[in-house]
Amino acid sequence: MIFCLGGEALTYSLGQVELDGIEEVLKTDLIDVGVHCVFLIDMAGNIIASLDNGKNQHDIYSLAALAAGNFGAVSTMAKIIGEEEFSLLFHKGQKESIHFSKVLTDFLLITIFGQEISLGFLRLKVAEAIEKIKETLGPSLEV
Amino acid sequence: MAFVNLKNKEVQVKIVYYGPGRGGKTTNLEYIYKKFNSRIKTEMITIKTQGDRTLFFDFLPLGLGKIKGHEIKIQLYTVPGQVKYNATRRLVLRGVDGVVFVADSMAVRRKHNILSLKNLQENLAAYNKSIFKIPLVMQYNKRDLASQGIPLLSVATLQKDLNSKLKAPALEASALEGKNVTETLKKIILLTVASLERELQ
Numbered sequence: 515m516i517f518c519l520g521g522e523a524l525t526y527s528l529g530q531v532e533l534d535g536i537e538e539v540l541k542t543d544l545i546d547v548g549v550h551c552v553f554l555i556d557m558a559g560n561i562i563a564s565l566d567n568g569k570n571q572h573d574i575y576s577l578a579a580l581a582a583g584n585f586g587a588v589s590t591m592a593k594i595i596g597e598e599e600f601s602l603l604f605h606k607g608q609k610e611s612i613h614f615s616k617v618l619t620d621f622l623l624i625t626i627f628g629q630e631i632s633l634g635f636l637r638l639k640v641a642e643a644i645e646k647i648k649e650t651l652g653p654s655l656e657v
Numbered sequence: 658m659a660f661v662n663l664k665n666k667e668v669q670v671k672i673v674y675y676g677p678g679r680g681g682k683t684t685n686l687e688y689i690y691k692k693f694n695s696r697i698k699t700e701m702i703t704i705k706t707q708g709d710r711t712l713f714f715d716f717l718p719l720g721l722g723k724i725k726g727h728e729i730k731i732q733l734y735t736v737p738g739q740v741k742y743n744a745t746r747r748l749v750l751r752g753v754d755g756v757v758f759v760a761d762s763m764a765v766r767r768k769h770n771i772l773s774l775k776n777l778q779e780n781l782a783a784y785n786k787s788i789f790k791i792p793l794v795m796q797y798n799k800r801d802l803a804s805q806g807i808p809l810l811s812v813a814t815l816q817k818d819l820n821s822k823l824k825a826p827a828l829e830a831s832a833l834e835g836k837n838v839t840e841t842l843k844k845i846i847l848l849t850v851a852s853l854e855r856e857l858q
Contacts, residue, residue, distance in 0.1 A: 525660070525661055525668075525856050526659075526660060527660070527662070528660075528661075528662060529664065530663060530664045533663075533665075534664070556658075557751055557752060558658055558671050558751050559716075559732060559752070560659075560660035560669040560671070560732075560752070561660075561669065562660065562662075575730075575732070576700070576702050576718070579702065579716040579718075580716070583704075583713055583714060583745075586748035587713070587744075587745065587748060590744050590748070
C-alpha cells in the first residue's frame with residue numbers, strides 16, 4: 515500500500531507488495547545478470563530497496579547519502595549550463611564502477627558493477643528495470 | 658521526508674544540523690560519533706575543504722532501536738556554514754524531517770547567526786516547508802568560552818534574536834566539551850518522531 519502525500523507531507527511509505535515487486539525486478543534484471551550491488555533511493559538519501567550478490571557488500575547508508583548529494587550537485591550544475599538535468603551519471607573505477615539513473619522525479623537507481631558487464635549492456639538492463647519499477651509503483655509514487 | 662518501509666518495519670528520518678560557519682555543527686556530530694560508537698556501524702562521512710571546513714556535508718547514520726515495533730534509523734547531516742555554499746546547503750536540506758540550529762554564542766557572531774537563520778527559512782521555503790512547522794531545536798553553542806574571557810551573547814539576547822517568534826526548545830551547549838550535545842540530539846529526535854507519528858495517524 516502506498517501513501518502518497520504531496521505538499522508539506524512529512525512521510526511516505528511502501529508496503530510489502532510494492533517492495534517485493536521492486537526487489538524482484540532488481541534481482542532478475544540486475545543482480546542475476548552480474549551486477550554486484552543495486553539500490554533504489556530517494557533524493558533525500560533514504561534507501562527504498564537494496565540487494566547485492568552476497569560477495570560485494572558496501573556501506574549502503576553512506577553510499578545513499580553521498581549518491582543523493584552527488585546527483586543533486588550535478589543537477590545544479592546542469593541548470594547552470596542551461597540543461598534541466600543530467601538524468602544519467604556514471605563513475606568508472608579500475609575494478610568497480612557506479613551507474614546512477616533517475617526513476618520518476620524523486621528516485622535514483624544506483625548500480626555497482628565490475629568489468630564483467632559492459633556499460634552498454636548495463637544501461638540497457640537498467641532502462642528495462644526502471645520501466646518495470648515504474649509499472650510496479652505507478653505514478654502515484656511521485657512525492 | 659521520512660520513508661517508512663512497511664516490509665522491514667523501518668523508518669528512515671533525516672535530521673540536519675544548520676547554522677553559521679565555524680559554529681560547531683561538525684563538532685556536534687563528531688562528539689555523537691565518539692560517544693555512540695558502539696551503535697554506529699559505519700564511519701562518519703565528511704566532505705571537507707583542504708582547510709578542514711565542511712564543503713558539502715557530514716553524514717552519520719544512527720540506529721535508535723525500535724519504537725512501536727518500527728526500527729528507527731536516524732540520518733544526521735550537517736551543512737556547510739559558509740555563506741558562499743548556499744547551493745549545497747539547499748541540497749542537503751532536501752527531504753529534511755528535523756533541524757538543529759547551532760548558533761554561535763560569541764558576541765562577534767551575532768549577525769552571522771541571524772543571517773543563517775533567515776537563510777534556513779528561505780531554503781526550507783524552497784521545499785515548501787515552513788520554519789515555524791518543522792521540528793526545530795536551538796542550540797546556543799560555545800558557552801564554555803565564557804571561562805576564557807571571550808565576550809559571549811547572553812542567552813536572553815540569543816533568544817530575542819533567534820527564537821522570539823519560533824519559540825523552539827533551546828539548549829546552552831559546548832559541542833567541544835560535549836555539554837548538552839546528547840540532550841540536543843534527544844530533543845530533536847523526540848520532536849521529529851512525535852511529528853512523524855502525528856502524520857502517520
